[in-house]
Amino acid sequence: MTRLTLPAPAKLNLMLHILGRRPDGYHELQTLFQFLDYADELEFAVRDDGQIHLHSDLQEVPHDSNLIVKAARKLQQLTGCTLGADIWLKKILPMGGGIGGGSSDAATTLLGLNHLWKLDCGEDQLAELGLSLGADVPVFVRGHAAFAEGVGEKLTPVDPEEPWYLVLVPQVFVSTAEIFSHPQLTRDSLPLKMRPVPKGNSRNDCQAVVEQSYPEVRNSLNLLSKFTEARLTGTGSCVFGAFPSKAEADKVLALLADTQTGFVAKGSNISMLHRTLQSLH
Numbered sequence: 154m155t156r157l158t159l160p161a162p163a164k165l166n167l168m169l170h171i172l173g174r175r176p177d178g179y180h181e182l183q184t185l186f187q188f189l190d191y192a193d194e195l196e197f198a199v200r201d202d203g204q205i206h207l208h209s210d211l212q213e214v215p216h217d218s219n220l221i222v223k224a225a226r227k228l229q230q231l232t233g234c235t236l237g238a239d240i241w242l243k244k245i246l247p248m249g250g251g252i253g254g255g256s257s258d259a260a261t262t263l264l265g266l267n268h269l270w271k272l273d274c275g276e277d278q279l280a281e282l283g284l285s286l287g288a289d290v291p292v293f294v295r296g297h298a299a300f301a302e303g304v305g306e307k308l309t310p311v312d313p314e315e316p317w318y319l320v321l322v323p324q325v326f327v328s329t330a331e332i333f334s335h336p337q338l339t340r341d342s343l344p345l346k347m348r349p350v351p352k353g354n355s356r357n358d359c360q361a362v363v364e365q366s367y368p369e370v371r372n373s374l375n376l377l378s379k380f381t382e383a384r385l386t387g388t389g390s391c392v393f394g395a396f397p398s399k400a401e402a403d404k405v406l407a408l409l410a411d412t413q414t415g416f417v418a419k420g421s422n423i424s425m426l427h428r429t430l431q432s433l434h
């Protein structure tokens with residue numbers, strides 16, 4: 154097979170605690186990742202000339218800076234593979250929203266090309282390569298909901314409930330680097346020792362500074378919290394709340410539709426990418 158279509162699903166951070174700052178400026182975290190059944194779509198076709206060509210209408214990111222292209226080139230360097238690829242991206246996930254679209258696209262590229270180029274790289278190798286592209290890439294490579302420590306690379310698989318989520322997408326771009334360098338960011342949360350994460354620990358330490366800098370995000374949190382516990386994912390801008398059924402989440406989205414953009418998706422402990430790859434074998 155020389156062509157392959159794969160999803161690159163979103164993630165949520167169900168909680169996010171910041172424990173401290175490392176000498177290299179990165180922050181030590183404890184966070185809980187769960188996937189959403191809501192995804193970008195990537196199609197891959199092998200090229201014999203070794204070139205990587207990404208086809209997408211994504212204007213914001215230059216071709217060579219796209220994490221998809223970077224991931225493909227890193228995989229070539231690691232393995233010495235002389236094959237290339239045409240890659241078509243259908244962008245569905247909002248960018249800069251804290252739902253990990255870029256990282257997920259990178260992980261799907263690593264797993265998709267590993268398969269198409271018949272490289273036989275193991276998951277550990279791909280997760281390590283992924284980490285050099287971004288702190289969130291390894292969890293998408295592993296494909297199982299996880300409690301994450303370090304900068305997000307030390308992963309312990311977990312199986313939280315899989316509710317339906319309403320995700321609101323405030324129309325602002327929040328820079329992860331800006332939030333992590335904010336002087337008022339909470340950086341001294343005590344590490345949680347208990348597993349699974351005990352109830353009452355679902356806060357996101359980034360939320361206060363994001364709400365302060367972005368009134369649109371605060372507004373979305375206030376609106377959603379009239380119906381359910383509303384939280385920020387990652388460094389935002391997206392906010393989310395859990396519902397027992399799709400119908401209930403849809404109903405709240407319809408009620409907010411005049412002023413809010415959003416989507417409804419099922420939480421999933423096994424990513425759509427891994428479910429699709431499994432069905433190929």
Ligand SMILES: C[C@@](CO)(OP(=O)(O)O)[C@H](O)COP(=O)(O)OP(=O)(O)OC[C@H]1O[C@@H](n2ccc(N)nc2=O)[C@H](O)[C@@H]1O
Pocket residue numbers: 166178179180181182184250251252253256286287288289290303304305329330333386387388389
């Ligand atoms: C906060 C989280 C939580 O899942 O998600 P997002 O909101 O970005 O989706 C992630 O840790 C983000 O991961 P990712 O988006 O891959 O971050 P990277 O590209 O590696 O880093 C972007 C910038 O954020 C800061 N950064 C990131 C991660 C971390 N643990 N500490 C940091 O201080 C650094 O300044 C870095 O230059």
Ligand SMILES: Nc1ncnc2c1ncn2[C@@H]1O[C@H](COP(=O)(O)OP(=O)(O)O)[C@@H](O)[C@H]1O
Pocket residue numbers: 213214218219220221247248249250251252253254255256258259329387389390
């Ligand atoms: N394939 C990609 N999809 C989205 N963003 C990308 C991609 N490649 C590089 N980027 C860059 O990564 C940034 C963060 O993207 P994204 O993963 O969507 O946000 P977040 O980390 O907040 O979840 C974007 O603003 C963009 O500059």
